[in-house]
Amino acid sequence: MREVTAVIAENRAIARDIFSLTFDCGEEIAVRPGQFCMLGVTGFPLRRPIAVCKAAGSLVTVCYRLKGEGTRALARLAAGEALQVLLPLGNGFYLGAQEKRVALVGGGVGIFPLISVIGVYAGQRALYAYMGFRNREALCMEQELARCEKLTLASDDGSFGFHGTSVQAFLQEVDAVRPDVVLSCGPTPMLRALKQGMQGRGIPVYVSLEERMGCGIGACLVCVCNKTDGAHARVCKDGPVFEIGEVEL
Numbered sequence: 378m379r380e381v382t383a384v385i386a387e388n389r390a391i392a393r394d395i396f397s398l399t400f401d402c403g404e405e406i407a408v409r410p411g412q413f414c415m416l417g418v419t420g421f422p423l424r425r426p427i428a429v430c431k432a433a434g435s436l437v438t439v440c441y442r443l444k445g446e447g448t449r450a451l452a453r454l455a456a457g458e459a460l461q462v463l464l465p466l467g468n469g470f471y472l473g474a475q476e477k478r479v480a481l482v483g484g485g486v487g488i489f490p491l492i493s494v495i496g497v498y499a500g501q502r503a504l505y506a507y508m509g510f511r512n513r514e515a516l517c518m519e520q521e522l523a524r525c526e527k528l529t530l531a532s533d534d535g536s537f538g539f540h541g542t543s544v545q546a547f548l549q550e551v552d553a554v555r556p557d558v559v560l561s562c563g564p565t566p567m568l569r570a571l572k573q574g575m576q577g578r579g580i581p582v583y584v585s586l587e588e589r590m591g592c593g594i595g596a597c598l599v600c601v602c603n604k605t606d607g608a609h610a611r612v613c614k615d616g617p618v619f620e621i622g623e624v625e626l
């Protein structure tokens with residue numbers, strides 16, 4: 378994990394209320410798919426956790442949705458400005474050699490950590506992506522998503538693609554696709570539906586949790602989640618990726 382003063386290369390809107398931010402860390406940063414960074418925002422004591430979408434050499438790209446004051450302040454930053462960043466953080470997604478058919482199920486800002494999986498594994502594994510958006514205005518990253526073997530887009534309002542959630546779209550096809558593993562990220566109700574739908578199928582499912590975080594490095598315990606065995610885990614340090622049966626949703 379490093380703390381760097383990065384320089385912003387680009388910060389632009391790519392969909393309604395969604396921004397893509399690329400910054401130069403000044404040194405090569407190795408990032409595993411599903412790892413995240415903590416972005417410092419001037420005037421806010423707590424950094425904001427955001428998944429890494431792409432890391433190439435010293436350049437790192439993240440995408441974020443405007444939510445509260447912190448992300449709104451981020452959106453005002455321009456190319457050339459400095460950004461305090463802690464990275465890479467968390468465990469990330471890991472694919473074993475035998476996991477050749479991989480389903481990616483993302484919803485909302487949960488699609489962003491899965492973009493990094495596509496960046497690393499497209500062409501090496503058969504990737505079946507199911508990605509859900511609120512509506513047409515929120516649709517983004519189509520070019521990156523199109524690198525998957527098969528892509529199903531879903532919209533909550535039915536304005537394009539499958540009318541419903543990405544989990545519903547995926548569960549309709551899971552028996553035909555027969556993935557070796559499922560990687561997912563999205564809002565908790567979505568992950569809960571995935572957990573229920575995958576019960577008894579014998580297919581491993583890994584989910585990335587997006588809990589509220591304080592420090593991002595395992596010290597403050599703000600992001601502690603309940604495990605199904607009664608123990609607790611720090612989402613930032615022990616996760617954010619967990620086997621779905623391991624955590625309470």
Ligand SMILES: Cc1cc2nc3c(=O)[nH]c(=O)nc-3n(C[C@H](O)[C@H](O)[C@H](O)COP(=O)(O)OP(=O)(O)OC[C@H]3O[C@@H](n4cnc5c(N)ncnc54)[C@H](O)[C@@H]3O)c2cc1C
Pocket residue numbers: 413423424425426427428429439440441442443444445446447448449486489490586587588589590591617
């Ligand atoms: C591992 C991880 C990866 C994430 N990746 C992305 C991503 O790629 N793109 C994206 O748009 N969002 C992502 N999020 C959610 C993002 O961190 C929050 O939307 C953001 O921190 C909100 O900050 P704010 O100041 O705008 O909102 P506020 O609601 O004003 O934030 C107040 C405080 O609560 C925390 N907070 C609020 N909502 C969340 C949340 N859902 N998760 C965690 N902390 C929260 C903030 O860090 C801040 O400390 C991720 C969260 C985690 C934990």
